[in-house]
Amino acid sequence: MISKRKFMAVSTAIFITGAAPGFSQSTPSLKDAFKKDFGIGTALNNAQIEERDPQMTAFIARQFNMATPENIMKSALIHPKWDTYDFSMGDKLIEFGKKHNIKINGHTLIWHSQLPPFIRGIHSQDSIRSFFTDHIKTVAGHYKGKVFSWDVVNEALNEDGTLRKSVFLQYLGDNYITDAFRLAQEASPGTELYYNDYNNEQPAKRAGCIALIKKVKEAGVRIDGVGIQGHWHVGKLPLKDIEESIIQYAALGMKVMITELDIDVLPRNFQGADVSQRMTANEQSNPYAAGLPDTVQQQLAADYEALFNLLLKHKDKVTRVTFWGVNDGNSWLNNWPIRGRTNYPLLFDRANQPKPAFEKVIAATK
Ligand code: XIL
Numbered sequence: 001m002i003s004k005r006k007f008m009a010v011s012t013a014i015f016i017t018g019a020a021p022g023f024s025q026s027t028p029s030l031k032d033a034f035k036k037d038f039g040i041g042t043a044l045n046n047a048q049i050e051e052r053d054p055q056m057t058a059f060i061a062r063q064f065n066m067a068t069p070e071n072i073m074k075s076a077l078i079h080p081k082w083d084t085y086d087f088s089m090g091d092k093l094i095e096f097g098k099k100h101n102i103k104i105n106g107h108t109l110i111w112h113s114q115l116p117p118f119i120r121g122i123h124s125q126d127s128i129r130s131f132f133t134d135h136i137k138t139v140a141g142h143y144k145g146k147v148f149s150w151d152v153v154n155e156a157l158n159e160d161g162t163l164r165k166s167v168f169l170q171y172l173g174d175n176y177i178t179d180a181f182r183l184a185q186e187a188s189p190g191t192e193l194y195y196n197d198y199n200n201e202q203p204a205k206r207a208g209c210i211a212l213i214k215k216v217k218e219a220g221v222r223i224d225g226v227g228i229q230g231h232w233h234v235g236k237l238p239l240k241d242i243e244e245s246i247i248q249y250a251a252l253g254m255k256v257m258i259t260e261l262d263i264d265v266l267p268r269n270f271q272g273a274d275v276s277q278r279m280t281a282n283e284q285s286n287p288y289a290a291g292l293p294d295t296v297q298q299q300l301a302a303d304y305e306a307l308f309n310l311l312l313k314h315k316d317k318v319t320r321v322t323f324w325g326v327n328d329g330n331s332w333l334n335n336w337p338i339r340g341r342t343n344y345p346l347l348f349d350r351a352n353q354p355k356p357a358f359e360k361v362i363a364a365t366k
Helices: 004-017 054-063 088-100 117-121 125-142 167-172 176-187 203-218 239-251 294-313 356-364
Strands: 039-044 066-069 103-110 149-154 192-197 225-228 231-233 255-264 318-323
Touching (some): 039 054, 054 088, 103 125, 103 176, 103 192, 125 176, 149 176, 167 176, 176 192, 192 203, 192 255, 203 239, 225 239, 239 255, 239 294
Parallel strands (some): 039 318, 066 103, 149 192, 192 225, 225 255
């Protein structure tokens, strides 16, 4: 319990800095600004789905018209034991979406990370096949008519465009991706079905992604779109690769989405978003704990401006842009690839106040 004295101190601090959580009616709404262009989404965490903070709920409803669960539909959480599924949080998210007019993108059916622990004890092809089939049928079936779309398969590719040697590839062979889309289509016919990955704007991985899409299509199985996660780094946005990827994916008839957008401002010695990759902390790894220097703030704003100008140029091909978190305080980049850092990758600060990058993104629509 928070003591009354502490509460007074906190509320006074909020008053003095003017950083009241919530939003001001004068702050434009992203979803309204991009209404004619593409959907605007956010990742949602447990506290947000459970509406623990009414101001946060109102803020989300005002800014976003699409949402992706940050964790709760991953197999470890939704399918914790061999024959036990837990739909409680997912169902709350569906209610949240209905109540606030937000379309839900299910994330994700088949992914090699955040798997339930019991998978480690399975060493037969038959058992992996049963897990794979039951999982897709049960989860996609449960949310049939409730989610707008599914990330059917997530991160199946290596950086060189070959297939990642996941448990699924090892036991099921290279048709498993087509099988996943076929099962998802059967279980949830009206739902849009996507392939999602990071770095799939990079030429080699993109070529692998194109081959993957073609293989699914050639089998006569439906695939509706491709998600480029968009975990990028400040000052290093691969705009040319992004543009070429949008054009090439769209030429295959794919809807193109940026599905997990954030722009990391902290030191990093690798590219991409492999959740199992970690870095060791040192004295230089958390440089902005006391605040973001203006030069970096301006670079971040310029990056977001250039990116949204590009996405608007291709608004006939881009159907959605989803940020991986509502505000800087929620971002997974505060804890990955090093725990406990202070990152600033999104458009809203820790009190949901718009940052210079937000102003640039809104201005890009004018
Ligand atoms: C991240 C979540 O944000 C973290 O909370 C979790 O600990 C690890 O996963 N690619 C994806 C997302 O597809 O599901 C990942 O989300 C980030 C990288």
